Amino acid sequence: MAGEKKTATSVTGRDDDGTTLPGSAGLPRGGPIARHADSEAPAPRVTVNKAYKMYVGGAFVRSESGRYFQVRGSAVGHDTDPPTVNVPRASRKDVRDAVLVAHNAKVSWAARTPFNRGQILYRLAEVLESRSSELEASLVRGGTDADDAAAEVDASIDRAVFYAGMADKVSALVATHNPVSGPHFGFSIPEPMGVIGVIAPEKPTLLGLLSTVLPVVTTGNTAVALASELDPRTAILFCECLATSDFPGGVINVLTGHPFEVAPIMAKHREVTGIDAWLSDAELRTQVERLGADSVKRAKTHAPRDLEFWLGERQGQGIGWVEPFLETKTVWHPVGL
Amino acid sequence: MPLFSAPAVNAVAVEERAAALAKRSIKKGAKVAGLKLSISMMDLTTLEGKDTAGKVRQMCRKAVTPMDSDPTLPSCAAVCVYPNFVTIAKAALEGSAVKVASVATAFPSGQSPIAVKLDDVRRAVEFGADEIDMVIDRGAMLSGDYAKVFDEIAATKEACGPAHLKVILETGELGSYDVVRKASDLAIAAGADFIKTSTGKIQPAATPPVTLVMLEAIRDHFYQTGVRIGMKPAGGVRTAKQALHYLVIVKETLGDAWLTPDLFRFGASALLNDVLMQLEKERTGNYQASEDFSKD
Numbered sequence: 059m060a061g062e063k064k065t066a067t068s069v070t071g072r073d074d075d076g077t078t079l080p081g082s083a084g085l086p087r088g089g090p091i092a093r094h095a096d097s098e099a100p101a102p103r104v105t106v107n108k109a110y111k112m113y114v115g116g117a118f119v120r121s122e123s124g125r126y127f128q129v130r131g132s133a134v135g136h137d138t139d140p141p142t143v144n145v146p147r148a149s150r151k152d153v154r155d156a157v158l159v160a161h162n163a164k165v166s167w168a169a170r171t172p173f174n175r176g177q178i179l180y181r182l183a184e185v186l187e188s189r190s191s192e193l194e195a196s197l198v199r200g201g202t203d204a205d206d207a208a209a210e211v212d213a214s215i216d217r218a219v220f221y222a223g224m225a226d227k228v229s230a231l232v233a234t235h236n237p238v239s240g241p242h243f244g245f246s247i248p249e250p251m252g253v254i255g256v257i258a259p260e261k262p263t264l265l266g267l268l269s270t271v272l273p274v275v276t277t278g279n280t281a282v283a284l285a286s287e288l289d290p291r292t293a294i295l296f297c298e299c300l301a302t303s304d305f306p307g308g309v310i311n312v313l314t315g316h317p318f319e320v321a322p323i324m325a326k327h328r329e330v331t332g333i334d335a336w337l338s339d340a341e342l343r344t345q346v347e348r349l350g351a352d353s354v355k356r357a358k359t360h361a362p363r364d365l366e367f368w369l370g371e372r373q374g375q376g377i378g379w380v381e382p383f384l385e386t387k388t389v390w391h392p393v394g395l
Numbered sequence: 396m397p398l399f400s401a402p403a404v405n406a407v408a409v410e411e412r413a414a415a416l417a418k419r420s421i422k423k424g425a426k427v428a429g430l431k432l433s434i435s436m437m438d439l440t441t442l443e444g445k446d447t448a449g450k451v452r453q454m455c456r457k458a459v460t461p462m463d464s465d466p467t468l469p470s471c472a473a474v475c476v477y478p479n480f481v482t483i484a485k486a487a488l489e490g491s492a493v494k495v496a497s498v499a500t501a502f503p504s505g506q507s508p509i510a511v512k513l514d515d516v517r518r519a520v521e522f523g524a525d526e527i528d529m530v531i532d533r534g535a536m537l538s539g540d541y542a543k544v545f546d547e548i549a550a551t552k553e554a555c556g557p558a559h560l561k562v563i564l565e566t567g568e569l570g571s572y573d574v575v576r577k578a579s580d581l582a583i584a585a586g587a588d589f590i591k592t593s594t595g596k597i598q599p600a601a602t603p604p605v606t607l608v609m610l611e612a613i614r615d616h617f618y619q620t621g622v623r624i625g626m627k628p629a630g631g632v633r634t635a636k637q638a639l640h641y642l643v644i645v646k647e648t649l650g651d652a653w654l655t656p657d658l659f660r661f662g663a664s665a666l667l668n669d670v671l672m673q674l675e676k677e678r679t680g681n682y683q684a685s686e687d688f689s690k691d
Contacts, residue, residue, distance in 0.1 A: 154682055161685075328684035353681060 105138050110145045110290065112152065112314050113297035115159035116307020123149035127315065129200075129290060137199040145290045148315035153282065153323045156311040160253040160280040161329050163308030168250045168278035175276060176225030182303040183218035189299060190215065193292065197264055200289030206365060210265045213369050217265065220375050221272040228277050231377050232384065243391040248384040250278035251356070252331040255324035257317050257346075259336035259360075263289035264296060265368050267312070270334055273379035275309055279332075282311045282324065290314040318342055325349035325357060332356035332383045358382055401580040402615075404572035404608055413603035416647055417640040426639065427677050430670050433638040434461055435469040436656045438496055438627065440664050441476060442503075442595065451480045453691045455487035462671050462688075465678075471667070472656040473526060477502075478515060481522035496526035496561070500551060503565075503594035505530035509547055516554040526559040527551070530594060533568045536578055544578070548585035561589035561627055561660075566605045567597040575605055579612035589625035591662065600630025601662075603644055610648040623652065629662025635673040638666060 111118035126144035131137050190211050197207035236244035254274045259266035263286040274281045285293030297312050326349040335346045343359040350357025368374045439458045458471040473494040474484050484495045497519040501507035529551045535543040552560050562582040566575050582590050593600035606628045613624045645653050653659050672683040
């Protein structure tokens with residue numbers, strides 16, 4: 059009895075000598091206290107589910123529209139989510155807001171040295187490596203085959219390392235000294251274009267997002283990406299890696315939602331200077347190209363590719379992924395000065 | 396100085412009300428109308444040490460025709476420059492209805508002898524300024540020397556002659572809403588045609604709650620005397636959305652009679668381009684890029 063009284067002290071508001079404080083009489087003994095009482099079995103633990111949010115400007119945000127779409131939690135054992143999971147469904151204004159923060163981030167990101175951008179990308183690889191088992195489990199619960207998931211996570215980390223190394227070599231690979239006729243040097247130098255829209259491929263859900271976004275930001279562009287609608291939860295986990303790496307807020311922004319809604323809005327936004335759209339719907343690809351042309355945008359559209367393509371070091375990465383989103387500045391300089 | 400007492404301001408209630416009024420959703424036709432109205436209320440401003448005649452001329456051109464591609468857009472209400480550029484602005488605006496406002500009285504600090512400040516005003520008027528934006532002596536205001544503040548405003552009003560007088564309170568330096576209210580009442584009593592929040596050189600500049608406090612001073616004065624005093628928030632109004640929120644606050648506090656360039660102005664430089672961007676967005680349906688709009 060004495061022990062029970064001591065346990066209940068904090069709840070009932072009795073002070074040490076057992077007198078009851080005013081207003082506290084008759085308070086029931088609550089759940090947390092019950093766990094300490096020897097006579098009762100521990101209450102089953104309530105699992106804490108994650109509220110999935112988009113990643114914009116270095117913060118995790120809901121859609122301004124308040125809309126969600128649902129993805130199914132899988133039957134895989136380590137999925138603690140409920141059978142259906144609500145994920146933000148990006149609206150027109152979410153795209154606008156994300157483009158604005160990407161626009162505001164672009165000057166300082168482009169002003170960093172390529173070497174520094176490489177360091178930050180390598181830091182991302184470090185964070186991904188430390189969370190690789192979590193990423194793998196997330197892919198599996200999102201419907202990726204277990205063997206493929208392991209290979210995809212490994213390739214994703216390696217891809218971040220690849221672009222970390224690429225960052226300070228782009229200029230050497232792409233810049234030229236032009237043979238001009240006359241007493242001048244002619245240099246052509248690559249420069250970032252600004253805000254690039256990315257519609258990540260449906261599959262692979264993690265590697266596809268990384269492979270399309272990283273080459274864009276490596277050179278100093280900022281990106282607004284739409285994650286695969288099949289498995290947005292893994293994309294959000296990737297965003298948590300971004301948030302804990304050294305990427306400044308606003309450099310990579312990831313929205314979740316439907317390509318048929320988001321892609322046309324990105325394609326016609328004048329502040330978006332290029333778009334890299336991986337779309338299974340051929341009509342939507344045509345629409346993106348048309349709207350991109352109307353707003354004088356560099357629009358690249360692609361049909362889906364198989365996993366081999368993405369895993370491959372020759373096809374899934376390289377300078378060919380970086381070059382489409384660079385602007386060339388040519389400088390003429392008089393000889394002899 | 397006449398005997399007067401200013402009411403105390405309930406800071407929580409003012410901020411609450413200003414925040415509530417900023418929640419109105421204004422879309423489509425009403426948005427376009429509001430944005431066009433806000434252009435017509437704009438005092439396009441450049442007040443920098445690096446101002447040049449070329450920059451002022453370019454700004455005057457933009458004030459008359461905010462966007463070449465749409466000649467139906469209204470002109471701005473005025474341009475606001477330093478006294479040295481009044482003549483240039485006056486010449487550049489000839490034939491248009493755009494007025495020239497000049498800051499004077501040792502802008503932005505106001506910390507010069509009264510004779511110098513009045514001379515500053517007289518010269519600006521001589522150069523052709525239609526409106527004078529004066530600063531009050533915030534040091535005197537804060538130390539309770541209200542008579543000095545009052546007398547300086549009254550003397551400046553006299554020096555203005557036919558020019559309209561806007562009195563800048565520099566609310567960011569006044570410390571509390573109570574002092575803002577007191578300064579507003581003082582300026583109105585001393586003969587201000589307009590009261591204006593800020594110089595733009597001090598943060599915070601114009602905010603919705605501080606504007607609401609000043610509008611309430613104007614409203615109370617109108618109830619007592621039937622005289623309509625104008626209001627000009629300046630500094631910190633950068634986006635079209637903010638401009639619309641200010642218009643809502645004015646309409647809800649003073650009514651439609653104040654929704655005219657004669658009684659309400661925005662002191663701004665960056666605001667115009669954002670308003671133009673939003674108008675283009677409404678016209679075309681596409682979000683615009685800031686690079687597509689002229690910087691000056």
